[in-house]
Every structure is written in structure tokens, then in C-alpha cells.
Amino acid sequence: MAVVDSVEHRIAFDALASADLIVDAVYMGGSNGTTADDPISKLIPGVGNQGGFRHAGSPRKGAVRLAVLYTSGGEVDWPDHLDLQTGTFTYYGDNRTPGRDLHDTPRAGNLLLRDVFMASHGTAGDRATKVPPFLLLEKASTSGRSVRFRGLLAPGGPTMMADDELVAIWRTTAGRRFQNYRARFTVLDEAKVSREWIQHLLNGGNSLEGGCPASWRTWVEGRAYASLLAPSTSVIRSREDQLPTSSVGKEMLEQIREFFRDREHDFEACAVAIWRMIAPSTGPVDITRPSRDGGRDAIGAYMLGPTANPIAVDFALEAKCYSGKNSVGVREVSRLISRLRHRNFGVLVTTSYFNTQVQEEIHEDKHPIALICGRDIIEVLRQQGHTTVESLLRWLEQSFPR
Numbered sequence: 001m002a003v004v005d006s007v008e009h010r011i012a013f014d015a016l017a018s019a020d021l022i023v024d025a026v027y028m029g030g031s032n033g034t035t036a037d038d039p040i041s042k043l044i045p046g047v048g049n050q051g052g053f054r055h056a057g058s059p060r061k062g063a064v065r066l067a068v069l070y071t072s073g074g075e076v077d078w079p080d081h082l083d084l085q086t087g088t089f090t091y092y093g094d095n096r097t098p099g100r101d102l103h104d105t106p107r108a109g110n111l112l113l114r115d116v117f118m119a120s121h122g123t124a125g126d127r128a129t130k131v132p133p134f135l136l137l138e139k140a141s142t143s144g145r146s147v148r149f150r151g152l153l154a155p156g157g158p159t160m161m162a163d164d165e166l167v168a169i170w171r172t173t174a175g176r177r178f179q180n181y182r183a184r185f186t187v188l189d190e191a192k193v194s195r196e197w198i199q200h201l202l203n204g205g206n207s208l209e210g211g212c213p214a215s216w217r218t219w220v221e222g223r224a225y226a227s228l229l230a231p232s233t234s235v236i237r238s239r240e241d242q243l244p245t246s247s248v249g250k251e252m253l254e255q256i257r258e259f260f261r262d263r264e265h266d267f268e269a270c271a272v273a274i275w276r277m278i279a280p281s282t283g284p285v286d287i288t289r290p291s292r293d294g295g296r297d298a299i300g301a302y303m304l305g306p307t308a309n310p311i312a313v314d315f316a317l318e319a320k321c322y323s324g325k326n327s328v329g330v331r332e333v334s335r336l337i338s339r340l341r342h343r344n345f346g347v348l349v350t351t352s353y354f355n356t357q358v359q360e361e362i363h364e365d366k367h368p369i370a371l372i373c374g375r376d377i378i379e380v381l382r383q384q385g386h387t388t389v390e391s392l393l394r395w396l397e398q399s400f401p402r
Helices: 013-018 109-120 124-130 195-202 214-222 247-259 264-278 330-338 356-365 374-383 389-399
Strands: 053-056 066-071 081-083 088-092 134-139 147-155 166-173 176-187 282-290 296-304 311-320 345-350 369-372
Touching (some): 053 109, 066 088, 066 195, 088 147, 109 147, 109 166, 109 176, 124 214, 147 214, 247 374, 264 296, 264 369, 264 374, 264 389, 330 356
Parallel strands (some): 066 134, 311 345
Antiparallel strands (some): 134 147, 166 176, 282 296, 296 311
16 A cells, blocks of 8 residues: 655655545656656556546547546636535636637547536436546646646536536637537545555446445436535635736736726626626626715625526625725725625625735624635636636626726
8 A cells, every 4th residue: 555644645656556546635746857757647557648638448439437637727728627615626628729620639538528428417327337437636736747636526516507517618719719618527525536446447347346436326326416515614815815826817907907997986897797707696786876985886686596486685796996905994894784784695896805804804793795806806707718818808898898
């Protein structure tokens, strides 16, 4: 058995071949400076040492036994995203340049996605024979080839409509349009994937045998998801945690501020659009007149229940188009709290960040207020396909003309 570093939760490169996969453990790469340093090919022999899609077996023959999704987290145009609290993982396919059909890619990753998601809605027999287990691994550091195991994936999710699970989206590069897939998976509630099961799958065994994890069996037999839910233990975010860290993210946030410079009141409509991206079930929203303190309010409804007979939950929204040097403080939040006496919850959207005192008071007093900061704005825009300053500016110009 592999020896795990109990402090760093790291597994040495020379122990990978016998290692179990433990959620959030780091699997070290080699030190030769070549592709042979890749740890994934040592962990899962036969899947190769390059690319985001790695699989044992052929997608073109419908014979994939085990699949690995690898994400570096560095693809600005294709923002793979793992929501740790809900266990939802969003992954983009491998057709990333114009001139190819959606399914005509060298490693057949999009072909695999198409067939797997189709089979996932079939019978239990279809899922057992046509849907390989997916293992999620991500780059663990800015240097070297170490990877972190993020979990065992099943296609789709418990709250997703079938049309939301796998979507062909359009992108434009150098004036040329092309399609790629956006796929959504669920991380299953398994702390460990055993070496026994991995080897069993690589040998061509049935995924329901050979040490099959309980959550995988549950999904295959009834398409029921036992999601790995991990609520955050920290509700207070630092300034650094609330602002983008990448240069592109910082530029995008600055572009939003610049776009609404000298007309900050108009940012209200943008804030409502951001909120709709985060909360798609938002219904009608009315923007009110400018307030004395320079802000503008919006009153809206969040729709719950079946579409034929929903109920509306009222909310109040405020937006603050601030620079990254100015935080949202007690005064702004107190103003929103005062308006909640007739509303069920509040939303505060800022291009800046919330100071610590505000976050502590909202948490301690249990005020039903969603705080959306600069980083949240950029992350949801990226998930919607606005991944560059140019793309963002086009969206702003089209949606909120000057």
C-alpha cells in the first residue's frame, strides 16, 4: 500500500501505482522534467499522459472502461468549475478551435460526452455497460505536475433538467464560430476510490463488481445521486477572497466599473442581470428611482414551485459600483436591512468587496441577505461564456447601451 504524508496529504510519485484515490489528496509528479513525470498515467495506467480527456478504452467503439477528466484551472476561455458546496462540476469539451465538427476531435472527448450522457438516461443496464466511472483530477500547484483528486463523478445531477446537463454552446475565435460541449457532473459521496476497483475496471470488469463504491451502485441502479456536499466552515471572506486574482479577471472587473463611470445608477440593471445568472428562477424585477445615498433599488420575486402554479418570494436588491479600494460597509447594508421588513430576503451586488464587520453582523444576526462581490461577478460571467474583456464589453454594450 502507498504511504500518505499525514501532514500534507501527499502521495509520493513512486507509490502511485498502488495508491487508492483519496478525495483532496495530492499525488506527486516526477522530477525528470519530461512527460514521464505525469502522475495520472501512473495512477491510472493506460489512459495516457496528456490532455483533459483520458480514458481506458475507445470512445469511437463505445468501449471506455474508465475515464479521467483533468483540469488545470488555467483555461480562461473554458472555465471548468467545481462547486464544493453542492458537488456540481462543470467541464468543457475538447472542440476548442474553429474548423472541426463538434464530435470530430483527436481524443474523441466530445463523442464520449455525447454517448455517456445519452446512456445515463437509459436503463440501469445502459448505465452499467455504457457509462464508465469518471475520476476528476486537477492541477495541484503552479509548478510541477502534481495533481489533486477531487472525486468520483456521475453524469448529470439531482436538480438538473436533462437539457442543462450537456449543452452544445457557440464560441467565436478570430471571427470564426464553432461549437463545444458544456457538461455538468455530480461528485459522488465517496471519500476513497480503491485501487482494487480501479484495477478491476482497467481489466474490463463490470463497474458494479470488484469493490464498487456504494454511491456508484446507487446511481447506476436507479440514477439516484448521493452527492458529496461540503458546506463551507468559513462564512467570512477576506478582501483577497472577494476580488479576482487573475489579471484577466481584474481587467474585466475594471471594465465594468469604467463602463458605468459617471452613471453608476445604471449599474442597477447590470446587477439584476448578474443576479439572474446566479439565481435563474428569478421572476419579474422592477428597478426603482435613485435614492438619496446614490444607490438604486430593485424589487423582485424569486419563483418557487411548479411552473404552472408557482409562488413568488419577494426580495429587495441593491447595487454598488465601487472601486476595489472601497468596501461596502455597515451603512449600505443597514439601508438594505431596513427594506427587508416587507421582503423575504435581500441581495447586495458590488464590484468591490464587503468589509469584515458587515459579514459578521449579517451572519450573527441571521439577516437573509446574499452578498455578491467582485469575484462572484467575474466567476458567473465566465461560466456564462464571457471570459475575455472583449466578450464582456460586447455584452455590456448590447445589454446596457450608454
